[in-house]
Amino acid sequence: xxxxxxxxxxxxxxxxxxxxxxxxxxxxxxxxxxxxxxxxxxxxxxxxxxxxxxxxxxxxxxxxxxxxxxxxxxxxxxxxxxxxxxxxxxxxxxxxxxxxxxxxxxxxxxxxxxxxxxxxxxxxxxxxxxxxxxxxxxxxxxxxxxxxxxxxxxxxxxxxxxxxxxxxxxxxxxxxxxxxxxxxxxxxxxxxxxxxxxxxxxxxxxxxxxxxxxxxxxxxxxxxxxxxxxxxxxxxxxxxxxxxxxxxxxxxxx
Numbered sequence: 505x506x507x508x509x510x511x512x513x514x515x516x517x518x519x520x521x522x523x524x525x526x527x528x529x530x531x532x533x534x535x536x537x538x539x540x541x542x543x544x545x546x547x548x549x550x551x552x553x554x555x556x557x558x559x560x561x562x563x564x565x566x567x568x569x570x571x572x573x574x575x576x577x578x579x580x581x582x583x584x585x586x587x588x589x590x591x592x593x594x595x596x597x598x599x600x601x602x603x604x605x606x607x608x609x610x611x612x613x614x615x616x617x618x619x620x621x622x623x624x625x626x627x628x629x630x631x632x633x634x635x636x637x638x639x640x641x642x643x644x645x646x647x648x649x650x651x652x653x654x655x656x657x658x659x660x661x662x663x664x665x666x667x668x669x670x671x672x673x674x675x676x677x678x679x680x681x682x683x684x685x686x687x688x689x690x691x692x693x694x695x696x697x698x699x700x701x702x703x704x705x706x707x708x709x710x711x712x713x714x715x716x717x718x719x720x721x722x723x724x725x726x727x728x729x730x731x732x733x734x735x736x737x738x739x740x741x742x743x744x745x746x747x748x749x750x751x752x753x754x755x756x757x758x
Contacts, residue, residue, distance in 0.1 A: 506585060508609040510596035521563065521593060523709075528591055530559040537566045543576035550587055560590040568596050568605045578608050638713060640673070641680040644729070644757045645718035652755040660748050670747030674740070677754055678733040684714045685730045688723040729757065 507524070509517045525532055540546050550562065568574045577584060584592070599606050643652035659669070686699055696708040696715065718726070736754055739745040745753070 505591050506609075507591070507593045508596070509593065510599040517595060521595070524591065524593070525561055528559060528561045530561040530591070532561050532563065534563045534565065537564075537570045537573060540567075540570070540573060543573055546573060546576065547580065547583075550584065550590070550592070558589055561593075562590060563593045563595055565595050566597055567594055568599055568603075574605045578604055581608055638680070638710070640755055641677050641684075642713065642717040644677070644681075644755055645684065645714065645721060647720075647757070649755060649757045652757075653752055656748075656752055656755050667747045670751050671740075674736070674747065674751050674754065677751070678730075678737065680710075680714060681726070681729045681733050683711060684718055685723075685726040687711060687715050688718070688721070688726040691723070732757075 509520065511517065535546075535549060540549075546564075546567075567577060594609065640652050640655055643649065643655070656673075659673070683703065686703070687696070690699060696711045700708040700711055733754055736745065736750045740747065740750050
């Protein structure tokens with residue numbers, strides 16, 4: 505499994521990594537970018553088997569800060585994903601949100617996590633443990649729609665109004681709202697662990713976050729939110745609404 509954690513809040517980052525490590529039977533291995541001699545050295549390191557366990561728990565630090573390493577990982581990402589018996593964590597202090605490295609992990613990582621109080625001075629985004637999409641979805645479920653819209657506006661400005669980013673956010677938020685509906689539909693009769701397994705998710709951690717955020721909402725409320733997402737999706741496909749407008753309308757909630 506591959507995870508991406510980035511941001512300046514090292515305490516939150518380490519807490520989540522510690523949680524993952526506690527579930528692992530492997531020894532923790534840490535490799536910083538300044539210790540990596542070449543891209544081939546990195547791949548050789550990842551492919552090496554542990555002498556003490558058939559599982560590995562590897563943390564790679566600030567790979568994106570070296571362009572040759574970042575490009576190598578991106579170009580060989582399919583091969584990296586196929587490495588067996590490894591939990592691979594990319595831990596980054598900084599990450600260009602407009603770069604290919606960011607977008608590659610945003611689409612494929614098991615968890616893509618922002619761990620910082622301030623993403624950068626221009627964004628001034630609030631702290632979020634499961635990335636900006638969870639921050640947005642949590643605000644929607646908590647009825648804090650004005651805060652969600654404020655975050656969206658800042659993300660839009662930071663991405664220069666890129667439609668690709670809007671489509672990405674809309675898809676992720678819609679998926680999380682659908683997951684929330686599944687939680688509410690279970691009505692406590694099915695465990696979050698079972699729901700996660702049915703969704704082919706590796707953990708129920710994300711579902712717990714959604715459950716807590718929407719504790720005051722009913723199943724009917726969840727159905728209204730998912731219907732809103734579906735209606736907006738249809739309008740997006742027929743170009744009746746612009747991507748960022750759809751995201752903002754979804755964040756305005758019901």
